[in-house]
Amino acid sequence: MTQPSNLDLDAVLAFATFADSLNFSEAARGLHISQPALHVKVRKLSERLDRPLYRRVGRALELTEHGELVARYGRQLREGTSELLAQLHGMAERPVTLAAGEGAYLYLLKAGITHFQKDASAPLRLLTLNRDEALAAVLGGKAQLGVAPLDIVPEQLQSIVLTTVGQVLAVPEGHRLARRSRLRLKDLAGERLVVPPRGRPHREMLAALLQSAEVLWEVALEANGWELMLSFVAMGAGSAVVNACCSMPPGVVAIPIPELPTLRYHCFHLRGLLKSTPAERLRVSLQDSGNAWKASV
Template sequence: MAFAAFADSLNFSEAARRLHISQPALHVKVRKLSERLDRPLYCRVGRSLELTEHGELIARYGRQLRDGTADLLAQLHGLAERPVTLAAGEGAYLYLLHAGIKAFQNGAPAPLRLLTLNREEALAAVLCGKAQLGVAPLDDVPDQLQSMVLTTVGQVLAVPQSHRLAGRTRVKLTDLAGERLVVPPRGRPHREMLAALLRAADVSWEVALEANGWELMLSFVAMGAGAAVVNACCRLPAGVVAIALPELPVLRYHCFHLRGLAKSTPAGHLRAALQDRGNAWKTST
């Protein structure tokens, strides 16, 4: 568990303070663990420390052991359950998970801690044990994880009511030729996916603005800065309409966790609440 504390911060001084031991003593513990396993557990990259592949594995085991011990002690002494940690993106919290989170909190089996992370970060948080559950749109699920589809979400074109396409019920990618689009910054998955599909359709377009997050993108659409391709679950501001884009892929939002999650645990209750209400957005939009 000492290694788990070090892995949480990758800082010997901070971890030693949390463990109430000296920094040299923690160094010795980590070094002896590495020698016993005959594997390097961390390495130095520039001025920072990073866990090796084996270090990530040991950290995950250490966190599970630490959390399990905390849960046992809480039950023995009648203490409150430790928080359940959920990792998801801002859009998922805003549009997809509200009903499930509210239902879980009404039952109050344990406190809830929310991490706002992108897809890759949420996967990493669950794999290393920093979060018990994650929610994100996935195509492939790592072997170490179990997952279930919470809901499927299409993609739509959001335009001002005065836009030339506003009266349409659906559009094709070729209809976007010459459009000025509000998009995420370069490198973000949504931007890269959209750019690749438009390029494959031989559609030229312009960047109107770069913005992070559906809310900000839609606010710029409402201001008349351009059109935007967003998830169909998004709540539209006044003066903005959504038009179906059937050529774009449907997103499957998964709830994922390490294998062996028990239904009777608080994390199991949260998973059930999210699953039961995964489609609630379809009746509230």
């Protein structure tokens, strides 16, 4: 077994840089070393750990499970080193990175982010990612915090529930369903829906539930993000199933669909996040923002 004293931390840091791009040429340029030298560092690190750290899939490279672990440790080491140097030299704290979806930023997190920035010494970096991408960013050490609707929280993470959100059908005011107080899935039969592209979690969930309920529907058009989807609804392109936290544009009404699952928005981070860090202060601000949103509905 490799002893901590035998682990080449410089090689770990170099591997983390390679893992960010999975491109040896780009990583070598960023490290200001030659590509062969980086290859040697990564190979020796893999030999030292007695584990393959990456593999080739077709013409691309991808990290192995052990490579993901080493990359995460390298990113944490890199960030910790930067924070130490900043404190020693009286510099500003390192950026806090938050990963969340566009809808979460627009409707759930805005107040918390604004409050954090008022008196934060650390700058804030926002990554706009879907649920799976946000989880991967936090698990991989690319973001300290993530916010997304989760059914199951991976055991490597700690989380708190910010809020619970239902789902609604957004329709123009003159739509045949606009005066209904609530809807059932069967009421969507024949609807032309504005939906995200295939493969996106919301699209797949909605399609599966409508198929299970034997409801036939059509794709009006595909669009990414609640704001864009609702804009097309306002134009009369179709209707859209969106989260109940979304603000409806003028001329559009929202009708609850209780048969659709409610979404539990979690704020999550790797286990062991220190309470003294700016990331923890951001987490508290986001929790307060979630509580305020719940109180307003």
